[in-house]
Amino acid sequence: MFGGGGLDPRKMQQMMEQMGIETDDINAEEVVIRTADEDLVFSNPEVQRISAQGQETYQIVGEPNTRAASETxxxxxxxxxxxxxxxxxxxxxxxxxxxxxxxxxxxxxxxxxxxxx
The missing domain is CATH 1.10.8 (Helicase, Ruva Protein; domain 3)
Structure with a gap:
């Protein structure tokens, strides 16, 4: 996003705060993304909420298991x-x-x- 390859994490956090971007880690046990064709199920994912300019975005890191919509x-x-x-x-x-x-x-x-x- 910022191209800060060697940037100190504390410096990055300060820059984000100056721009009004807040991040929170969420202790999630499971995340399910349901589509018309399948469900993507992330067990024990890393989830981060990013708040910027009045909007919240969620970032999910993990490997999903896929299940067909018929299994739902x-x-x-x-x-x-x-x-x-x-x-x-x-x-x-x-x-x-x-x-x-x-x-x-x-x-x-x-x-x-x-x-x-």
Whole structure:
């Protein structure tokens, strides 16, 4: 953006503040970008909110998993199969146990994994 290859990070931060640009790190567990054809699911991404001139922009750094739109739940009560797979794999449990934990934690992947560990 600024072409400051060797610029000191503190100096860069001062320049950004002078221009009215504020940045905040967001401790995100998951980010989902839903399109008509697919969902891009970022697990444990680095997310930064950038506020400048009254507008907020979000920057996401991470490697997404892709799931087809057909895998997305048709209603809000259903847990997506891809979430069940993630929890089962990370916690080393059956899909049934993973689904039960996700339902108990209202679909929160991190809380479901923590519940099972």
């Amino acid at each position: 739940a048709d209603d809000d009560e259903s847990i997506p199969q891809s979430d069940i797979d993630i929890v089962a794999e990370r916690a080393g449990v059956s899909e049934s146990d993973a689904q039960n934990a996700l339902e108990a934690e209202d679909g929160d992947l991190a809380a479901a994994i923590a519940r099972l560990e």
